[in-house]
Structures are given as structure tokens and as C-alpha cells.
Amino acid sequence: MISVSIRPHVNAGKEHAEKMRGWKAELETLNAESFSKIMAEVHEVMELSGRSKLSDRRTFSNDVLRLEISGPNEDHLSVIDVPGIFKNTTEGVTTKANIDLVRDMVHGYMRNPRSVILTVVPSNVDIATQEIVEMARELDPNGDRTLGVLTKPDLVDKGAENVIIDIISGKRSGNKVQWSVVRNPGQQDLLDQNTGRQSEVEFFRDRSPWNTLDKDRVGVDALRIRLQEVITTRTRHEFPKVKAKISKRLQVSRQIFNSLGTKRDTIEKQRAFLISLVEQFQKIVSYAIAANYGADNIFNKPELRIATEVARRSDVFSEQIEKWGHKRQFEYQANVTAPPVEYASSPTPTLFTPRPTPHSLRDYFEDAISQDNEDKGEDNKGGEPKIEVRTTADKEDLEDVLHPQKSLLLPGAEIMSWLENEYRASRGFELGTFRLTLLPAILKE
Incomplete structure (x- = not known):
């Protein structure tokens, strides 16, 4: 078949x-x-x-x-x-890209350590100029899995036969590859549909000097026997590696199979399986909330340590509100840190990056946001400095839960300047004091 x-x-x-x-x-x-x-x-x-x-x-x-x-x-x-x-x-048949494609294809098969390389070279060309021979020597320096096959012995020039005879007999120094010679049917044989091996047998039996070669080095039948010997040797050599690889794959397959659980061929078994999944999930959730991270190996992934992440984000939120949650700033303090300059660009964003101390708090904010816009390739074009309320990337599955990203104005000018402006804008006829109606207006702001 x-x-x-x-x-x-x-x-x-x-x-x-x-x-x-x-x-x-x-x-x-x-x-x-x-x-x-x-x-x-x-x-x-x-x-x-x-x-x-x-x-x-x-x-x-x-x-x-x-x-x-x-x-x-x-x-x-x-x-x-x-x-x-x-x-x-x-032209019209092959391109330079085909040259690289064929070479990579041949090299890909030859470099497999479990393959046997048959380097087929015509007898009427110089073997030293054949790239395939050099590739085989590089990939199999000892010639353990390489068989050389010479073809077209009937086309060798008169007087050059001894060179081929020496190669086949192994008399050429530095040649670790065992060579055989075969004679395939010629063009006339193919036209006459004479594809048998009898003509090959007669050639190596009657034609000199080819009839002086050892019988195990000439003909397709001898090549078949030598190929079987090399394959048997390579199989024995590679079998332990193949066995180890199969055992490893089998172990992985068994783990995957066992992870599927018991058979679920009935509705009752399917319900029981779903209930067990829910119970396992609930157990892991309870471990995560209680920060009992040693109870399951799943918590080796830091992002699944929910309690710790909530506590960390609460601290971050507290710091953010403390620094940027008010509308007016009091007098500038030296230990005030800069606003966040990286948001959704990394899984664990840098929340606060120190900046050089500016001359005024307003300059401080403008310098920080200006630098942030430069990093993003943006230009504020004279707009008010802003800060983004989210520091993590949006998740497609959580769009209905998370608040959308917003950009808010940074705290304004120092409060004393603003109070002075509010006082001057609210003065009446009082002497030496301020109107009581000023306080509600300020607190409302």
C-alpha cells in the first residue's frame, strides 16, 4: 500500500x-x-x-x-x-533566495544526530569542490553517520579512474567517510524502461578497473547492506537518548492526563467535578485573603498574592491622596516627592521619581510634568500640568469594574497667595479684620 x-x-x-x-x-x-x-x-x-x-x-x-x-x-x-x-x-527558474532556502533545508536535515547522511557525488567531478561533502564533514567529523555514494562511474575520463578507486578503497588520507559506487540506469535505459540492476552488475563485473574493487563497495545491493549496518549502529547509539526523551514526554503526558481528573461521562459526575473546581477556587481565594501563601504553590507568583497587593495599593493610594489629593498647596517642603512619571508602561510602575529641588512649588510641578511629556513625546503647549489617576494598564476583562483613566490638574498655587487674593476680592467696610462671610467662601473652595 x-x-x-x-x-x-x-x-x-x-x-x-x-x-x-x-x-x-x-x-x-x-x-x-x-x-x-x-x-x-x-x-x-x-x-x-x-x-x-x-x-x-x-x-x-x-x-x-x-x-x-x-x-x-x-x-x-x-x-x-x-x-x-x-x-x-x-533565469525564470531559480533565484538567490532559492540558494539559501535549499542550503538551509539540507543543513536542517543533516544536523539531526539521528539521521544518516548520504552524500551523493558524481564520479566525474572533483569531490574536493563539492560543498555537500564539506557540510557533512563539519556536522559529522568522525564520519560515524555519513556514507559517501559515487555515481556515473562510466563517465569518468580515461586515466582518472585510479583517483576514484583510491577514494573508494579508503587510500586517500584524511578521508574518514566510507565510499561506495553505483551505476544508475542511463537516459537510454529509462527510455527503454530498462530500470533493472542487471546492467549495473555487468558493468562492475566486466569493466576495468571497476571490477578490481571489493564487492561490498560496488552496486546498489552492497550499498543497501552497508546502509543497514550504519542504521543499526546509529540506532544502538541513539536509543538511550530516544528512550529518555520518550520517557520525559510520557511523564508530561501523564501529568496532563491526571490533571483532567476522573471520567465525567454522566451529569452527576460533571456536577461533582464543577463543584470540586469551585471548592478548590474558593480555598485558594481564602488563602489569598488570609495571606496564607505557604498553603499552595500557586502563590509562588507574586501577582496572585492578593492581600499583599491590596495592602500595597492602599499605601500607594494613601501617599497619592496625601501628596496630590488637595486643590491648594501649602508652603513647599523639601521632602515633597515628584508625581508619577510612568503609568501603564510597566507591570510594576515607578510611583515616585525624585527631581532636583526647584525654586517654587509651581515650578516643581511644571518641571515634573514637562519632563513626563517629553518622555512620552507629548507637548503640553502651555496647558495646565496634570496627573493621571491610574498607574496600571487597562484590562479588557475588567472594563466594567475599573474606573476609566482620567487626567486631573495638579494642586494649584501656594495657599497663602490664594488666600490673599480671596481676601482682597471679598473686602468690605470692616476695619482691622475680615468679614465672617469670607470663611464659608474659602471652605467651599
Whole structure:
């Protein structure tokens, strides 16, 4: 049975991811015709350029096309075929962004310590110039999980075969990777639908100098055996780590499962569960009000210590009222602190920030508010200095409970100057004293 699906990239958008997951196909057999049909459909779903050569479509994608072949005689492994790394762009096909995308994609799979790296390089090119070989050496310095695969041995120039023979035989110094050589069907073989391995067997048996190589280093069958050996070795090496990771995930899953409580498949059980939640909540609330913070670990979060927070805010409110709750100021005192200059910008706002001592109390207020407006990028433009009554940000869920933010005028000029003005504005014909009606007017103010 062959299942075909698309796995979206982890950073894909929600709509795109749902579209990719929604496409699936089932095949009974996999041949050239069925595979070509599937690929054409996949290109449309993934919106990739293909035979249509649409310029507005991309050439590469981070989404993964997955073919799952299951059966009693199938090997238990996953083969990830990634694009080849390239450095030059092709007009209308690839871009510079594609270069980085492909390299990051290949590097992402190679750096997985549980993966086996198959570095596939043509035999008719210089291995030293292949970036994929250098990447494998950086990620796997000892070559424990890297297998080198040389292809196209029939295209090697005459006289250059010995270099390839030395690489496969392990005679090249500094080469810790074990190399094999295979000969895939050529273009004519594909046209003739001759995809068997008999031509490969005949090539390594009859063609010199390839017939001098060890049999466990040539051909697909030998490569399959070596791949199984490497996978077995990596599995034994990584199994303790995988086991520990699975155990950790299992423990977390069990904790989540236990937190769900008992089964609630009846109305009575559902009611009992809700009642238990209410009781637990009420118990925590009573602990918070009584400041019994050692009774539950939830109070490790300072913001949940309600009694302490209420007491703190009461102190702040008292200080605010004492300093800014009156309309007229008495004579300036040296220990008067500045008004708050930070409000909703931080979870625990700075309530009072000292300022340099001004020449007068009015200057003191104006300096503080002017500095506050500068910090906010605002200009009072000659308006009266104000103070905001709230020092915490609005909460959406508490809009109906909290009072809205308001800006109030700061206390006015010194009271003696104001009393003098009120006295002069209320004088009558009395001598040596003031009118008794002045007191009600002042107290009303």
C-alpha cells in the first residue's frame, strides 16, 4: 500500500497548512505513469512551477511530499530526498533566495544526530569542490553517520579512474567517510524502461578497473547492506537518548492526563467535578485573603498574592491622596516627592521619581510634568500640568469594574497667595479684620 500526503512546514500559515494536510492520495502500485500523475497533481496543490513554467510560481518549497510505502517485506526507515545545493541561478527558474532556502533545508536535515547522511557525488567531478561533502564533514567529523555514494562511474575520463578507486578503497588520507559506487540506469535505459540492476552488475563485473574493487563497495545491493549496518549502529547509539526523551514526554503526558481528573461521562459526575473546581477556587481565594501563601504553590507568583497587593495599593493610594489629593498647596517642603512619571508602561510602575529641588512649588510641578511629556513625546503647549489617576494598564476583562483613566490638574498655587487674593476680592467696610462671610467662601473652595 502506498500513501501520498504533504506535510506542511512548521512555520506555514494556518490556511496553507490546512490545505496541504487536506490533500491525500492512495496508490496500489508505483510506476512511472502513476508517479508522473501524482507529481503533476502535487505541483498544482503546492503551487510549484513545473511543466507549465509559470513565472509567478516558486521552484522550491519547505513543505514535504511524503510517500509512505507499507508492507510486510518493506524496510523500516525513512529516506529524505533533498534538492542538490547550487550556487548559480537560472533565469525564470531559480533565484538567490532559492540558494539559501535549499542550503538551509539540507543543513536542517543533516544536523539531526539521528539521521544518516548520504552524500551523493558524481564520479566525474572533483569531490574536493563539492560543498555537500564539506557540510557533512563539519556536522559529522568522525564520519560515524555519513556514507559517501559515487555515481556515473562510466563517465569518468580515461586515466582518472585510479583517483576514484583510491577514494573508494579508503587510500586517500584524511578521508574518514566510507565510499561506495553505483551505476544508475542511463537516459537510454529509462527510455527503454530498462530500470533493472542487471546492467549495473555487468558493468562492475566486466569493466576495468571497476571490477578490481571489493564487492561490498560496488552496486546498489552492497550499498543497501552497508546502509543497514550504519542504521543499526546509529540506532544502538541513539536509543538511550530516544528512550529518555520518550520517557520525559510520557511523564508530561501523564501529568496532563491526571490533571483532567476522573471520567465525567454522566451529569452527576460533571456536577461533582464543577463543584470540586469551585471548592478548590474558593480555598485558594481564602488563602489569598488570609495571606496564607505557604498553603499552595500557586502563590509562588507574586501577582496572585492578593492581600499583599491590596495592602500595597492602599499605601500607594494613601501617599497619592496625601501628596496630590488637595486643590491648594501649602508652603513647599523639601521632602515633597515628584508625581508619577510612568503609568501603564510597566507591570510594576515607578510611583515616585525624585527631581532636583526647584525654586517654587509651581515650578516643581511644571518641571515634573514637562519632563513626563517629553518622555512620552507629548507637548503640553502651555496647558495646565496634570496627573493621571491610574498607574496600571487597562484590562479588557475588567472594563466594567475599573474606573476609566482620567487626567486631573495638579494642586494649584501656594495657599497663602490664594488666600490673599480671596481676601482682597471679598473686602468690605470692616476695619482691622475680615468679614465672617469670607470663611464659608474659602471652605467651599
